[in-house]
Amino acid sequence: MNNSNIKEKILIIDFGGQYNQLIARRVRELNVYSEVKGFENISLKEVLEFEPTGIIFTGGPQSAYGKDAPSIDEKIFEIGVPILGICYGAQLMAHILGGKIDTAPTSEYGHTKTFIKDKNSILNGLDDNTVVWMSHTDCISKVPQGFEITACTENCPVAAMENRNKKLYAVQFHPEVNHTIQGRKILENFVIDICGCSGSWQMGIYADDQIKILREKIGSGKVLCALSGGVDSSVAATLLSKAVGKQLTCVFVDHGLLRKNEAEEVSQVFGPNGKYELNFIMVDAKDRYYEKLKGVTEPEEKRKIIGEEFIRIFEEEAKKIGAVDYLVQGTIYPDVIESGLGKSAVIKSHHNVGGLPDYVDFKEIVEPLRMLFKDEVRNLGRELDLPEYIVSRQPFPGPGLAIRIIGEVNADKVKIVQDADAIYREEIGKAGLDKEISQYFAALTNMRSVGVMGDFRTYDYAIALRAVKTSDFMTAEAYDIPWEVLQRIMNRIVNEVDHVNRVVYDITSKPPGTIEFE
Structure with missing residues (x-):
């Protein structure tokens, strides 16, 4: 894509962080355009050609002082563009600019209470004590010259630091994840207030x-x-x-x-x-x-x-x-x-x-x-x-219903699962759950069982219903569909779809299951 006509844009330089996509999404949620570039794929010349309004360094799995650690041209800190370092990005900033990184006496993972020392800049509007998401074994033990410590935790002396004169900011935690309670505010402070973006990208x-x-x-x-x-x-x-x-x-x-x-x-x-x-x-x-x-x-x-x-x-x-x-x-x-x-x-x-x-x-x-x-x-x-x-169409696999039909595929089975799935989607929509559930569909099992329809015994198929809630489709939890909605779906399927006498609901999470059946 030619992005030269976009006037306000945040460049996200990735150092192998697991949340690189999430950072880009969070910036775009502020109506500001962002792109992710790998550190090894972008030179200082290309950074300048991109003409970023601001730059964000992502996290990463390595130690900033390691021999083969991902790094960046130190001249990037002199171009006058605001830079925010996150986790590894914060440590890299400190390391390049003369600070000191050590193995933390106590590693921090998960929800961590953080104490805010200075609210005059990137931490503006935060509570004095806030909960953030930490994930690090190293820590900044000494900040570079010109930097002030703006936040700490019980075990991390530098949870945030900044050099306002050079527009350089760093946080040891991850503001992009929902577990950091006021993370969106931090990113908004950086992108809108510090970088001066208008939030007008539409x-x-x-x-x-x-x-x-x-x-x-x-x-x-x-x-x-x-x-x-x-x-x-x-x-x-x-x-x-x-x-x-x-x-x-x-x-x-x-x-x-x-x-x-x-x-x-x-x-x-x-x-x-x-x-x-x-x-x-x-x-x-x-x-x-x-x-x-x-x-x-x-x-x-x-x-x-x-x-x-x-x-x-x-x-x-x-x-x-x-x-x-x-x-x-x-x-x-x-x-x-x-x-x-x-x-x-x-x-x-x-x-x-x-x-x-x-x-x-x-x-x-x-x-x-x-x-x-x-x-x-x-x-x-x-x-x-x-x-x-x-x-608003639901995610649908390339092989289509073939992997939602367990066993051999034929035209009769396709019709069964098509009809059942259409009823399922219609009732989920009527219940107002279609925007709540990340993915939902009906599948045809290869199980046949005895049932009773009127005065007759039947020997027909079982339909399995699947519905999950997920943010990234890498992991997922079964969605808790209200019982009365499930009952309504079941009644319609067994009465309106030929050769089906049983409906089951799959409550398996991912992992150990997958979202699709095959």
Whole structure:
């Protein structure tokens, strides 16, 4: 992305911290643009070219005084831009500028009571005693010349320090995590008050800028997009449509493993009768997939078949179109960061369905969402006037319902889980829980059991319901759906969905379970 037209931006330099994404998110929640760059991938010259309004150093797992410890050009402290060091970033600042780092007599992990000594700057507005999240074995034992200690704990003499004259600030704790009770206030003090950002970065402005950038980049070129119907690919396609219109061709493969009415919904939005200017190709490949999946029960084999078949179909359609100049990929910022900060300009297998072929005839990849987090992608979709049922669509795996059907996949089983899932989603929406639950869906087990329907005994399938609450999808807890809502969902499923006589609710957390079933 060309960010030169963004006037206020915070550069986050990553030293291997586990919360690097979270820092960027917290800054953007203040309506200020931010980017994360790995310390090894950015020189002082590139820092100056970025023209940051402020800089944040992240945490990291190493000791700042170690032989191969991540570091930065010390001249960065002389460029006059406010810098905030967090955890390892604080220790690195102290180490480079002449302070002293030692192994802490007592390591601090978790919630820690902190005593505020000076509230005149970055700690303005905090309580005298506040709870922060610590995670360190080293500590700053001596601050550099010109620095003042502004906070401490019982075991950490320098929980925060600053040199206001040089606009350098450091905290040993993590203000970006929710466990630091007043962490948002600290970041707001730095970004808004110290760096002087106005907090005016808005998605509408971003959308207009991106459309102009894409239009200029693509010119008269042809663009190809694999449209899955998910949020990311739908927003990317819409953005390209606004930029280049009929120069864009979207290929949508209906593999017969989508949610109920999903193929129709996507076709309604992007097809010939939709309001977006683009070329839309829909491939009905249901029978082709069902044939390939016949007799297959092993989850990874299902995934492999579905991914490979998608590539074959996409190649076939791409050949019909002929040479294209650009291939659209729905990469979003967490993908970029997790792939190594700046090393993600390749097609990754977790995008679309099982990955895209790397030898389709195109010159360059276009990733219009690569600097946005998921919630920002949704907001961009709203700015582009995408229907809410597309924008707020639940996360959905590339292999689709194949991994929500335990055992062999066929058209009859797909219909069962589609109908049950549609009822589940409808009732969760009616109960007002759709914005509370991070992910929820129905799955078809391979368990059949005896039941009673009217005066008859049945021997039919059990549907499993799954609902989790998570902030990062790395760990998750089962959501506590009210009993009366579960009862209503169960009654509707067993009465309205053929071949189902039992409904169970999965309360397993992640770990030990996964969010999906297969």
